[in-house]
Amino acid sequence: MIQMFHVYKAYANAPPCLSDVTLQIEKGEFVFVTGPSGAGKTTLLKLIFCAERPTDGQVLVEGRNLSRIKSSAIPFLRRNIGVVFQDFKLLTHRTVAENVAFTLHVLGVSKVECEERVRKMLKRVGLAHKADCLPQRLSGGEQQRVVIARALVNEPTILLADEPTGNLDPELTVEIMDLLCGVNVRGTTVVVATHDASLLARYRKRTIRLDGGFVAFDRNELKERVWMAAG
Amino acid sequence: MRALAKTAYFWKSAVQGVQRTPLIHLLAVITIAIVLLAAGLVRSSVQLLDSLTETIGGDVELTIYLKEGATESDAADVARTLESRTRGSAVVVSPQAALARLRAELRGVGDVLTDLPSNPLPYSVQLRVAPGFRTTDALRSLAAEAKAMPAIQDADYGEEAVARLAAIARAVRYAGLVGFTVIGLATVFIVAATLQLAIYARRDEIEIQKLVGATDRFVKAPFLVEGALQGLVGAALALAALWAFSALVGPRLQLLFAFVLRPGTELSPNPSVAWELLLAGCALGLSGSFVAVGRLLRT
Numbered sequence: 001m002i003q004m005f006h007v008y009k010a011y012a013n014a015p016p017c018l019s020d021v022t023l024q025i026e027k028g029e030f031v032f033v034t035g036p037s038g039a040g041k042t043t044l045l046k047l048i049f050c051a052e053r054p055t056d057g058q059v060l061v062e063g064r065n066l067s068r069i070k071s072s073a074i075p076f077l078r079r080n081i082g083v084v085f086q087d088f089k090l091l092t093h094r095t096v097a098e099n100v101a102f103t104l105h106v107l108g109v110s111k112v113e114c115e116e117r118v119r120k121m122l123k124r125v126g127l128a129h130k131a132d133c134l135p136q137r138l139s140g141g142e143q144q145r146v147v148i149a150r151a152l153v154n155e156p157t158i159l160l161a162d163e164p165t166g167n168l169d170p171e172l173t174v175e176i177m178d179l180l181c182g183v184n185v186r187g188t189t190v191v192v193a194t195h196d197a198s199l200l201a202r203y204r205k206r207t208i209r210l211d212g213g214f215v216a217f218d219r220n221e222l223k224e225r226v227w228m229a230a231g
Numbered sequence: 232m233r234a235l236a237k238t239a240y241f242w243k244s245a246v247q248g249v250q251r252t253p254l255i256h257l258l259a260v261i262t263i264a265i266v267l268l269a270a271g272l273v274r275s276s277v278q279l280l281d282s283l284t285e286t287i288g289g290d291v292e293l294t295i296y297l298k299e300g301a302t303e304s305d306a307a308d309v310a311r312t313l314e315s316r317t318r319g320s321a322v323v324v325s326p327q328a329a330l331a332r333l334r335a336e337l338r339g340v341g342d343v344l345t346d347l348p349s350n351p352l353p354y355s356v357q358l359r360v361a362p363g364f365r366t367t368d369a370l371r372s373l374a375a376e377a378k379a380m381p382a383i384q385d386a387d388y389g390e391e392a393v394a395r396l397a398a399i400a401r402a403v404r405y406a407g408l409v410g411f412t413v414i415g416l417a418t419v420f421i422v423a424a425t426l427q428l429a430i431y432a433r434r435d436e437i438e439i440q441k442l443v444g445a446t447d448r449f450v451k452a453p454f455l456v457e458g459a460l461q462g463l464v465g466a467a468l469a470l471a472a473l474w475a476f477s478a479l480v481g482p483r484l485q486l487l488f489a490f491v492l493r494p495g496t497e498l499s500p501n502p503s504v505a506w507e508l509l510l511a512g513c514a515l516g517l518s519g520s521f522v523a524v525g526r527l528l529r530t
Binding site: 072 | 436446447
């Protein structure tokens with residue numbers, strides 16, 4: 001689903017923020033990308049949804065080589081990738097339902113179908129009763145759930161979340177992480193960038209640790225346990 | 232269905248955009264309206280000058296002077312030939328009638344003509360030409376044709392007056408065109424600058440649009456609709472101002488130029504001017520928003 005081969009990313013007059021990154025994420029996987037601030041987590045996600053291009057190396061998403069993709073093809077790639085940010089990026093003058101519908105407008109979905117899909121998605125994230133509220137009336141956790149609903153309403157195959165719980169208290173963090181795990185169970189590939197070690201300990205998913213732009217380790221504790229148990 | 236949904240979204244988004252930053256849009260509308268009002272006034276001035284040229288051109292008669300010794304029947308032959316050639320009306324003026332007219336025109340000093348031993352004036356033919364010949368070029372070629380006839384000495388049609396008026400109308404038309412092009416370009420950049428402020432106010436919306444897979448065309452479309460709307464409203468304002476101007480000043484101008492204007496000359500903007508202004512407004516608004524959104528997407 002997502003492949004990176006010897007990927008480098010450097011900005012002008014700065015040391016590379018990603019160096020020789022090679023990894024593979026399978027369809028339906030749940031992956032944490034972790035590491036200290038400045039390790040290159042956000043840059044790695046940006047490469048996947050084509051907000052940045054690699055300086056060197058190859059990035060493949062669903063078989064498409066993003067190092068060579070035309071600018072005009074990027075929007076169509078992004079329609080298959082949902083993105084969730086720490087700072088929500090919600091439109092404050094639009095209601096919750098309008099924020100979620102925003103993705104569907106881009107696809108030219110009819111008004112009736114749009115309303116139906118938004119209603120179902122808000123129900124799925126537990127915000128059906130807040131459809132007509134403005135985002136600033138919601139708690140941080142609720143706002144993040146709106147962002148997740150917006151990212152998922154067009155049923156993307158990949159969901160990228162950059163520090164989705166960074167602004168939330170522990171209780172809301174669990175709420176959001178459970179929601180992301182639920183999304184993954186339904187078959188969506190989920191990649192979460194986080195520096196929160198407690199999340200890694202709690203959820204025990206595949207973890208890719210970046211340090212100074214390099215992959216420090218790529219470990220799937222659950223798989224290792226299964227292998228060990230198998231003998 | 233998708234195209235319909237997108238079109239509806241573009242219009243809704245454009246209207247919401249105007250509602251969110253009304254002052255910025257008002258500034259752009261007023262700029263367009265002022266430019267189009269100036270263009271409309273120049274256009275009306277050219278129309279007025281064209282009308283004057285045609286009126287004066289219509290009054291100019293081609294006067295053909297016959298050679299000395301030509302008879303009344305020679306003059307009548309020339310008059311018939313020119314009438315059939317131009318579908319106009321020709322009148323033969325005898326030397327006596329010409330002298331009497333000259334005497335009347337000279338007023339106080341006209342009496343000196345009575346002392347002349349003989350009438351020096353020849354027979355002449357005054358030809359009032361049909362509308363098709365009321366241009367400088369047509370009159371010039373007709374005069375040349377007449378001069379080539381054997382019985383004719385000279386032909387005169389007040390060439391200078393017609394040519395000068397036509398030149399003034401042409402100069403005003405070209406000056407208007409150049410002025411409109413220059414001011415139009417400046418307007419495009421003013422509209423683009425104002426729209427950029429509106430776009431800046433919606434940068435978060437555009438960022439999210441791009442994030443969820445909107446194409447550049449999708450991002451641009453509502454702003455282009457906004458630009459076109461601005462242009463149309465600006466043109467409508469300019470038209471209203473032109474109508475008000477013609478209603479207030481038109482009757483005075485018509486009184487002032489009553490002796491030279493063709494009957495029924497209308498000073499208020501006609502439907503073709505209205506369409507021209509609406510199209511020009513639309514083009515200005517669209518161009519401004521195109522420049523503004525282009526800049527945005529490049530950054």
